[in-house]
Amino acid sequence: MTARHTPEDLAAANGRTLADVIAPDLDVLFCGINPGLLSALTGHHFARPGNRFWPALHRSGFTPRQLAPAEQEQLIGLGLGITNVVARATAGAAELRPEEYRTGGEVLRAKVAEFRPRWLAVVGIGAYRVAFDAPKAVMGRQEQTVGATGLWVLPNPSGLNAHYTPDSLAEAFAELRVAVRGPDPTAA
Incomplete structure (x- = not known):
């Protein structure tokens, strides 16, 4: 059953933070740009119904079925986690300032040093470019690392990112899954 939230409920979530889903030695720590208002209100990452993170995660082979937010x-039991570049919730990433991305990048590096995931996958090329001072970065595996942790950039799964279809999102996530876990033995 889906809860209905009022505009006032959502407005009250502005500026809140969301707890990470994180543990030591994960295979992949996925990193969103920042929490949306619905995520901050519910306490669940990628909570907006139009967000395609959860379908892409499943369709790429990271999860055995599509999980709900x-x-x-x-995810922890599957070797996966979620954090954000910027901790504070907003109605949209356009509300964030470049210095928030840079500060968030420093916090993220410290988190990676502490929890040691094999891969950090940032979902959003613009956020990655600013947070990691890599203005010419492209999608996919990055040359840069954080210690022993590899860096990967994935497309933003927001429904607003119409440049990527559900199929192309799943393909981009699957490239990372293959790098992490090898080819899917059940694929034809």
Whole structure:
């Protein structure tokens, strides 16, 4: 059952933060740009119904079925986690300032040093470019690392990112899954 939230509920979530889904030694720590208002309100990452993170995660082979945002804690058992470049919730990433991305990048590097995921996958090329001072970065595997942690850039799964279809998003996520876990033995 889907809860209905009022515009006032969502407005009250502006500026809140969202707890990471994180543990030591994950295979992949996915990193969103920042929490949306619905995510901050519900406490679940990628909570907006039009967000394609959860379908892309499943369709790429990272999860055995499509998880709902409320099931995010199950990711830990699959070697996956979620954090954000910028902690504070906004109605849209356009509300963030470049210095927030840069500060968020420093916080993210410290998190990676502490939790040591094999890969950090930032979902959003613009956020990655500013947070990691890599203005010419392209999608996919990056040459830069954070210690022993590899860096990967994925497309932003927001429904607003119409440049990527559900199929092309799943393909981009699958390239990372292959790098992490090897080819899918069940694929034809």
